Amino acid sequence: MNQPILLSPPDMSGLEMDYIKEAFRDNWIAPVGPHVDAFEHEMKQYVGARHAVAVSSGTAGLHLALIVAGVEAGDTVFCQSFTFAASVNPILYQKATPVLIDSEEETWNMSADTLEEAFRKEKKAPKAVIVTHIYGQVADMKRIQKLCDKNGTILIEDACESLGSKYHDEQSGVIGDIGVYSFNGNKIITTSGGGMVVTNREEFANKIKYLSTQAKSEATCYLHEEIGYNYRLSNVLAGIGRGQLQTLDEKVGKRRAIFNRYSDAFCNTEIDMMPGDMYGVHSNRWLSVILCINPEELMDRLETMRIESRRVWNPMHRQPYLEGTRFYQTNEVAISDRLFERGLCLPSGSQLTVEQQQYVIEQVKVASEERKGVHV
Structure with a gap:
């Protein structure tokens, strides 16, 4: 291969440039503007939410979601360990x-059984639960939502990896109380950097927009009654998002086809793929993942062949800065540990050609033969 095969590069359609030119022509080079308003409207129409607020990143969106959920010092928040x-x-x-929750085998997402255990054993219910839809695979939302409702807990969907994924024909991100998407450069659509918060609760949306613009009141004298944040998306980047959104369904289709080709290629071999769709899920297949004996070794080998791959998320309970954090694990050996020790993300971008993917598959198979099998 003459060109390197990247993991998940941006896929620009050309429509984005029309919106960028419009922003420059009209001199809307600000953190607000008509493209921001239009992008919010188009996003909420696409996912089926009543409200959408464009922000500077998915991280900013999650921060604002926690604030409007009432999370304060001393509160607890349940979050899965197998995440970024x-x-x-x-x-x-x-x-x-x-408080960290282990994964389930079926989807690699938060285990509803383990979440139920945490609810039962913790002294008080958490203010919020953050469930992450890993690599585009939607979690067991019916059970997780039921547990949150039973305990009066706000459910926040970290849908930063799952825009375009569906759960029983409902878009990920709109099932819980608040959903957050990311438009980072490696996501299924990108604005270079940016995010979107969606909710059906008007009071949440109004508060998020207010806080994201420095909590500035409508008074003309720059009056601030509480701490705000510089979390709004720029009008230029929102224009990129508008162009990207128009081809989202096409990108989902291409990534699903890439996942299916990997699955077919590794069928009847000792190479295991990440799980297929479960619980009525239609995944966007943001990244395709295999499980192997030594992912670091395979990653290094692929790099020599100019193929970019990436280790899966290193679980949060293994992170030095979170040492001592309470962790509820699903099995005697945590599932998230097993996934980290064996998982490797393969090139999955929507511009990946069949020829390029076949080359990746061949190199993985060669490595598998040399190690006498790549499997869990």
Whole structure:
């Protein structure tokens, strides 16, 4: 291969440039503007939410979601361990205490059984639960939502990896009380950097928009009654998002086809793929993941062949800065530990050609033969 095969690069359609040019022509180069308003409207229409607020990142969105959920110093928030640090850090921003929940085998997401155990054993119910839809695979939301409702707990969907995924024909991100998406450069659609918060509760949306614009009141004298944040998305980047959103369904279709080709190629071999769709889920297949004996070794080998791959998320209960954090694990050996020790993300971008993917598959199979099998 002459060109490197990247993990999940941006896929620009050309529509984005029209909106960027419009922003420059009209001199709307600000953190607000008509593209922001339009992007919010188009996003809420797409996912089926009543309200959407564009923000500077998915992390910012999660932070604001916790604030409007009433999370304060001393409160607890349940969050799954098998996720990126940005799912947990906003809990610490609020000086609250994260309680980490292990995964389930079926989806690699938060285990509803283990979540139920945590609800039962903790002295008080958490203010919020953050469930992350890992690699585009939606969690067992029916059971998780039922547990949160029973305990009076706000359910926040970290849908930063799952835009375009569905759960029983409902878009991920709109099932819980608040949903958060990311438009980072490696996500299924991108604004370079950015995010979106969606909710059906008007009071949440109004508060999030207010806090994201420095909590500035409508008074003309720059009056602030509480701490606010510089979390709004720029008008130029929102224009990119508008162009990207128009091709989202096409991108989902391409990534699902990539996942299916990997699954077919590794069928009847000792290579295991991440789980297929469960619980009525239609995953966007943001990243395709295999389980192997030595992911670090395979990653290094692929790198020599100019193929980018990536280890799966290092669970939060293993992170030095979270040492001592309470962790409820599903089995005697935590499922999230097993996934980390064996998981490797393969190139999954929507521009990946069949020829490029076949080359990746061949290199993985060669490595598998050399190690006498790649499996869990």
